[in-house]
Amino acid sequence: EENKGNRDQSLLAICELLEENVPYYNWVGFYFKxxxxxxxxxxxxxxxxTDHVIIPFGKGICGQVAVSNENFVVPDVQAQDNYIACSITVKAEIVIPIFVNGENIGQIDIDSNTPDPFSKEDEDFLEFVCAEVAKIL
Ligand code: SME
Known part of the structure; x- marks a missing residue:
């Protein structure tokens, strides 16, 4: 599709902004249905x-958010039984769904090398980012 290149450039720029400006955002990416x-x-x-280019619904933190439609904040990835490890340096993860017309169409996924770094402020901020992203999809 013609707009996909532009869209992906914008999404990449958002990832870069987030990773560069928040010291405990160490891997920032989007997954889409x-x-x-x-x-x-x-x-x-x-x-x-990451090797995890495709994630089945229900698998890992990301796959669980695809079915729950809820934010998932993981202060300690080692304590999760349904978790897909991407890197041994990752200590924590946050996944926020993206809704378009009320439908969960994807998510932002952030890994942190800092233990338990994510607060309600991160959730609120990333919900805002996801709502803005939804407008350009
Ligand atoms: N940890 C994720 C997999 C994606 S990587 O973090 C990039 C999960 O458990 O779903």
């Missing part, structure tokens, strides 16, 4: 490359 498949597909991101 992959067509009509029951899986997420990796979108623009900054940080270490």
């Amino acid at each position: 992959n067509g009509d498949k029951n899986e997420l597909k990796l979108g623009p991101y900054v940080g270490e490359p």
Whole structure:
């Protein structure tokens, strides 16, 4: 689709802004529902490359958010049994769903190398970011 390149550039710029400006945001990326498949597909991101380009619904923190439609804040990834490790340096994760016309169409995923770094302020801020992102999708 013609606008996908522009859209992905904007999404990448958002990832870069977030990663550069918040010291405890160490991997920042987007996952989107992959067509009509029951899986997420990796979108623009900054940080270490990940093997997890496709994540089935229900798997890991991201896959759980795809079905719960709720924010998921993980202060300690080691304490999660349904977690997909991307890097051994990651201590915590936050995933916030993106809604378009009330439908959960994807998410922002942030990994932190700092233990328990995410507050309600991060949730509120990232919900705002996701609402802005929804407008350009
Ligand atoms: N940790 C995620 C997988 C994606 S990586 O963080 C980039 C999860 O458990 O779903």
